Amino acid sequence: MQVTGYTLREAIRRQQLRRDTVAAQFSDTLHVFEGEEKQSPDEIAAALMKAEKAVAALQAAQDEYNLRVKVEGKNVEKMTLCTAVKLVGGTGRLEKLWRTAAAPKQDRYDLGRDLVRNKDEVRARSAMSTRDLTDRATKAAGYAGALRAAIAEANGTKIDIEGLDGGLFE
Numbered sequence: 001m002q003v004t005g006y007t008l009r010e011a012i013r014r015q016q017l018r019r020d021t022v023a024a025q026f027s028d029t030l031h032v033f034e035g036e037e038k039q040s041p042d043e044i045a046a047a048l049m050k051a052e053k054a055v056a057a058l059q060a061a062q063d064e065y066n067l068r069v070k071v072e073g074k075n076v077e078k079m080t081l082c083t084a085v086k087l088v089g090g091t092g093r094l095e096k097l098w099r100t101a102a103a104p105k106q107d108r109y110d111l112g113r114d115l116v117r118n119k120d121e122v123r124a125r126s127a128m129s130t131r132d133l134t135d136r137a138t139k140a141a142g143y144a145g146a147l148r149a150a151i152a153e154a155n156g157t158k159i160d161i162e163g164l165d166g167g168l169f170e
Helices: 005-030 041-068 081-102 130-154
Strands: 070-073 076-080
Touching: 005 041, 041 076, 041 081, 070 081, 070 130, 076 081, 076 130, 081 130
Parallel strands: none
Antiparallel strands: 070 076
């Protein structure tokens, strides 16, 4: 069956919604009043397992997709989509570190105590200029953005994954 990263993601979300909806019904089936008609706990449990299996099958297909599809872009080296997805969080964290270093938030109660040694009032100097820090932040932001763009483009790639049941996408 031909799929994209987007179709897999949306199918997983739909199946997770089904699973969560069915799971929420379980406790209500454990008690019944005289004359009341409800699904049995066994029926709900069976529906829950069906949804769990659907989610698992789609996530396995997504893993296969992410390992088979490659990303590449401006300033982004060629790698699997799986690697790129796992790397994008780290690139964002690095970008934030550089950005925070370039323009630290000033606390009116912090008078730079960490930067002064009390014995002789020796002040620590910055290891890098604000300009260098800003350049690093800009470069990190550029790489993080390029990686996100490459991931978005790669998720549109159609590939054939064997053994997927079309009913999983309903």
